[in-house]
Amino acid sequence: MVRKIVRYPEPVLRAKCRPVTEVTPEIRTLADDMLETMREANGVGLAAPQVAVDVQLAVIDVSHNPDCITFMKIDGENVDMMKNMPVVFLNPKLELGSAKEIGEEGCLSFPRLRGDIRRSSQIKVTYTDLEGKTVTVETDGLLARAFQHEIDHLNGILFIDRLNAVAKVGMKRKLARLMQEWEDDD
Numbered sequence: 001m002v003r004k005i006v007r008y009p010e011p012v013l014r015a016k017c018r019p020v021t022e023v024t025p026e027i028r029t030l031a032d033d034m035l036e037t038m039r040e041a042n043g044v045g046l047a048a049p050q051v052a053v054d055v056q057l058a059v060i061d062v063s064h065n066p067d068c069i070t071f072m073k074i075d076g077e078n079v080d081m082m083k084n085m086p087v088v089f090l091n092p093k094l095e096l097g098s099a100k101e102i103g104e105e106g107c108l109s110f111p112r113l114r115g116d117i118r119r120s121s122q123i124k125v126t127y128t129d130l131e132g133k134t135v136t137v138e139t140d141g142l143l144a145r146a147f148q149h150e151i152d153h154l155n156g157i158l159f160i161d162r163l164n165a166v167a168k169v170g171m172k173r174k175l176a177r178l179m180q181e182w183e184d185d186d
């Protein structure tokens with residue numbers, strides 16, 4: 001079932017999400033619904049608070065672009081990214097590489113807004129999957145960026161928070177205009 005994606009400034013987007021202690025049928029349904037909702041919106045990722053549920057669950061799919069990473073490892077073994085999409089992850093712990101790069105991002109909770117965000121170019125993330133198994137993923141490129149963006153959501157952090165100071169000033173006005181447009185969308 002496609003769920004409604006909440007938009008900024010809905011308070012749930014600022015929630016510090018609760019860990020998932022057990023993979024219940026409700027969690028599986030939520031994950032399925034989030035995948036469907038992300039695809040319908042042509043998104044690369046979606047976090048539970050974006051469908052108004054404050055739990056540490058998010059989904060990512062970067063398979064629209066097979067060349068968006070240079071590597072992906074699962075539990076230390078090189079894998080084919082295309083065969084490992086989508087990723088559904090619970091309770092992530094993120095380790096950031098020291099090298100940074102700037103890339104353009106958007107967010108399904110901010111329709112038509114884009115911003116250049118500086119993030120680690122490489123990450124290691126350990127999470128629980130829907131089978132309750134602990135999984136470690138190392139990667140770079142768009143997949144590393146998507147993990148950082150979605151894990152921020154689970155901590156109530158939004159991509160606009162990570163704009164540089166100059167961009168934040170310009171963003172305020174743009175955001176005010178867009179928020180009016182979003183209301184008109186409904």
Ligand SMILES: [Zn+2]
Nearest residue numbers: 106107108109
């Ligand atoms: Zn987002």
